[in-house]
Amino acid sequence: MALISLVFPIFNEEAVLPVLIARLEALLPTLELNGDQIEVLFINDGSRDGSLGQLRELVQTRSWVRVLSFSRNFGHQVAVTAGMHHARGAAVVLLDADLQDPPELLPEMIRLWRDEGWEVVYGKRRSREGETAFKLLTAAIFYKTLQRLTSVAIPENTGDFRLMDRKVVDALNTMGEQHRFLRGMAAWVGFKQHALEYDRPARAAGETKYPFRKMFKLAMDAITGFSYAPLKLSRDLGIFIALAAIAYGVVQAARYAIAPNSFEPGWTSIIVVLSLLSGVQLVTLGLIGEYIGRIYDEVKGRPLYLLSEKLGFRDEDPSQSQSTNSRPS
Structure with a gap:
């Protein structure tokens, strides 16, 4: 039996959360039938809609849900990092809440990890439904440029959607840089990595949280973080x-x-x-x-993020519910 941690960053996802929970609940019996236990970590990244209220209700009704709530918006990459800091699983899976990273791929990812010994199983996009020609073109240019500029082999057409063994997560948790590009960091640490190709669907509900401005910032973080x-x-x-x-x-x-x-x-x-x-x-x-x-x-040397709430951490000291997370030492 293995504990599998699912990490979902949440920023104004009120519209998609009910759909996400329904998909997860339909999937849980399949995973548990294989002897696995699941914990789901939602990281509320300063949402301004009703997302946090929904997450509080989920903690009350579902024992497998845990919630970290930031004091303000710190960004997607930092939210995913916080999830990795608090995940307890033997394997940790990073997914976006908009369901463009299909949770139905989890059984195959777990099989590749457990049965074939891959320490990182990352999703590689075979197609990208619902995305504009401009976004597809800029993404292609970005990955080609990154391949030429960096000495780290960062796979093309990938995001943060990946399963990682505990040793990989522990290695990433030692890396405390402020400007984070996690798919590059995951490539940098090495270990045995395998690509799982899939067709990326359109967002299930709501609006994209990565407009051009944020995409440009992420690209700058990638280039300056991995190349001189x-x-x-x-x-x-x-x-x-x-x-x-x-x-x-x-x-x-x-x-x-x-x-x-x-x-x-x-x-x-x-x-x-x-x-x-x-x-x-x-x-x-x-x-x-x-x-x-x-x-x-x-x-x-500022902390990567500040927490205002920790919900569902029933096995931890309640006095730690209001905490500040600094960089790992």
Whole structure:
């Protein structure tokens, strides 16, 4: 018998929670028939709708539900991290509450983990229903770029949907960086990993919690967290422009030496060169600023998240229901 922990980050998911619970309750007998026990951790990431009220009711009526509630919105990646910190299972499964990560795949993921010895079983999207052409295109560009920039092999067309053995979760729990890209971190720790392909359905209800702004931030966290390539690119671009400027100066000097009377100095070339150099300097400073900003966040040493409530943790000291979670040591 194994305890399997299911981790669901929740942010304004009032519309989808009843559907999710119905799907889980239909699945639980199948899992329990195989000798497994299930705990479900919901992490309320500062929801502003009725999600927390529904979660409180679930804790009262279902013994397998546990709830962590943040003091404010800390973000999806931090919410998943909190779930891993508090999960007790021999295996931990990360899923999105919108049911785009089908819980019906759990029996196969558990089988691959238990019977075939895979320590990470991650979902690989064969198709992505209900997503715009723009999102599909930007996702493809992002993964191709990430593959080229990083030395860590991060699988394409994957999200955070994965089952992880306890040893993998323990390894991830030692990693306390503020700007988190969990699918990259899970690839970095290694272990035996297997891709389970599936067709990703459309969101069951509600609206996406990852608009373009958040997707862009996640992409920046991924690139700056796993690659120094942007800094090297700035260096190489600076060297190239410096050499080009020297070559341009040599050509202009030669022209003047050969035919000084025909040489007509103009403002256009000056403005173009100055604008180009200024632009390169600003871009370079911006890239350096991204890394310095992340260093600043790490040096401050603030906790990843703060908890306002812990519900359903019946085997723990009640005095710990109001807690602050700092980084793991």
